[in-house]
Amino acid sequence: MRISPTIKDVILAPGSGSFFYDDQAAIRAAVIHDGFRYLGTPLTPGFSTVRMPSRSLGIGLVLSDDAIVWGDMMSVQYSGAGGRDPVFQVDTIQALTRSVVIPRLLTADVSGFLAACEQVLAYHEGTRLPLAIEYGASQALLRAAAHVARTTLAEVICSEYDLPLPDRPVPLYAQSGDSREINVDKMILKSVDVLPHGLINSREKFGASGETFRDFVKWVARRTKEIGEPGYHPVLHFDVYGWIGLEIGMEPQTIADFIARLADDVPGYRLHIECPADFGSTKAQLEEYAKIVALLDSRGTEARIVVDEQCNTLDDIRRFAEAKAAHLVQIKMPDVGSIADSAKAVLICKENRVGAYLGGSCTETDLSARAAVNIAVATQADMMLAKPGMGVDEAISIVGNEQSRLLAILSYRRARGSLQAFVAASA
Incomplete structure (x- = not known):
């Protein structure tokens, strides 16, 4: 009988997103373009300039069979606008991940994707975790479940939600x-x-x-x-x-x-x-x-x-x-x-x-x-x-x-x- 791998360690890797974070409120207020940057004072909390390079934080789950699976945390281009979470701060997210999320991951059963998400992403002190953490950690948990099952990520989702295997591309x-x-x-x-x-x-x-x-x-x-x-x-x-x-x-x-x-x-x-x-x-x-x-x-x-x-x-x-x-x-x-x-x-x-x-x-x-x-x-x-x-x-x-x-x-x-x-x- 094969025993499912567990998570024996977690590693973090600060990285770059693929574009920039933009202060939507400042852009709506008609700040001036100067080449690729915007001139003017940012209006949305968390922005030091109107346009800031996007950042990411990779979370790697080291499984007991020594495989390592990854997910990436980040926020969206217009962070802090339209009811969204504030702009991504690597240090803040990293500290919360280490203190709250990693201890949960080390006790998670990675063979069940939805159950693992429910455990690892539960509220902390009555508040939902930052959505960037949810996003990256859930990617890593999905890859862990796929590794256990020796399937694609899509097959894990089909199994968890009782969906037929798809055969058509998405536009x-x-x-x-x-x-x-x-x-x-x-x-x-x-x-x-x-x-x-x-x-x-x-x-x-x-x-x-x-x-x-x-x-x-x-x-x-x-x-x-x-x-x-x-x-x-x-x-x-x-x-x-x-x-x-x-x-x-x-x-x-x-x-x-x-x-x-x-x-x-x-x-x-x-x-x-x-x-x-x-x-x-x-x-x-x-x-x-x-x-x-x-x-x-x-x-x-x-x-x-x-x-x-x-x-x-x-x-x-x-x-x-x-x-x-x-x-x-x-x-x-x-x-x-x-x-x-x-x-x-x-x-x-x-x-x-x-x-x-x-x-x-x-x-x-x-x-x-x-x-x-x-x-x-x-x-x-x-x-x-x-x-x-x-x-x-x-x-x-x-x-x-x-x-x-x-x-x-x-x-x-x-x-x-x-x-x-x-x-x-x-x-």
């Missing part, structure tokens, strides 16, 4: 960053399923009455026809960081009217508008987004609303899905916390017939991105973010290749299982 969504035109061309030439994000995070990019943004949307649609392969017809997904509300007005009818006009600008394309407005709290966001969704549905447009800000935790996602307060929910994985909760969030969206976009941030690492692919494929999310970074090519390679390898493994396992069943039945 890939790429984000452009500020190099919009060049990166849109890259996405089109690589036939990305969903594009381009656009990073419409300032008045300059949105324009008076939204005209600059409308021109960009039309250009993206036109460009897909100009340089795309014959028959290429992506979903157009734009993140406007609340600027429709900020510039046009916060009335749901006004916002719906603007979005409907956008859809008319690009007939035949499915149009996703992420964060059309930020109403300042989860309660207000839920109520007002439900009105916008209902107004757009009544028009029968091809436009879909995606919620991000003010919808962060698993409980938030459940509330938005049950209230039909979005057509799609971005499950921003570092903000959700444990990747077990991200998997559950996809399933909740699907139960409520709301789209599940398994997202994250450009500030993540290759390690967290590959773990996210396994969650997306196992739960069959409606789309997943190509991450990390803002360079397009690297993110598409990391996420796309991980998905391809995973599906190849699962196909091999199914074929082997069918062959073994045939041999057993014939014996």
Whole structure:
């Protein structure tokens, strides 16, 4: 009888995220660009400058058979905004991990992923652990469970949630960053399923009455026809960081009217508008987004609303899905916390017939991105973010290749299982 490995030690490795932390409040206040940096005073607590290099903290579980499995902790680009955890501080997170999390890990049974997460990520002194800790530690625990079972991470999730082994890829969504035109061309030439994000995070990019943004949307649609392969017809997904509300007005009818006009600008394309407005709290966001969704549905447009800000935790996602307060929910994985909760969030969206976009941030690492692919494929999310970074090519390679390898493994396992069943039945 084989005895499952236990955790005999834990090691930590400070590292870098793949982009930068940005102070969203300061950027909205129109700080000045100077090359790649922003000039001006940060407004969000925890920021020493408006743009700061992102950091990560790797957590390695040393198993009793001497295998070492890893997860990465970090926070998202716009930390401290929209109800999110504050910007990531390596020293603070490292100290809490050593004092609270590591002692729990050393007594955990790594063979059961969900049970191990429940034990290790339990509240401390009546408060939830920082979500960055949840995110990284749960990645490591998932890899430990997969090591014990000699399976992929996706197969562990399928087993824990009683899901069938998937056989279909999840559509890939790429984000452009500020190099919009060049990166849109890259996405089109690589036939990305969903594009381009656009990073419409300032008045300059949105324009008076939204005209600059409308021109960009039309250009993206036109460009897909100009340089795309014959028959290429992506979903157009734009993140406007609340600027429709900020510039046009916060009335749901006004916002719906603007979005409907956008859809008319690009007939035949499915149009996703992420964060059309930020109403300042989860309660207000839920109520007002439900009105916008209902107004757009009544028009029968091809436009879909995606919620991000003010919808962060698993409980938030459940509330938005049950209230039909979005057509799609971005499950921003570092903000959700444990990747077990991200998997559950996809399933909740699907139960409520709301789209599940398994997202994250450009500030993540290759390690967290590959773990996210396994969650997306196992739960069959409606789309997943190509991450990390803002360079397009690297993110598409990391996420796309991980998905391809995973599906190849699962196909091999199914074929082997069918062959073994045939041999057993014939014996």
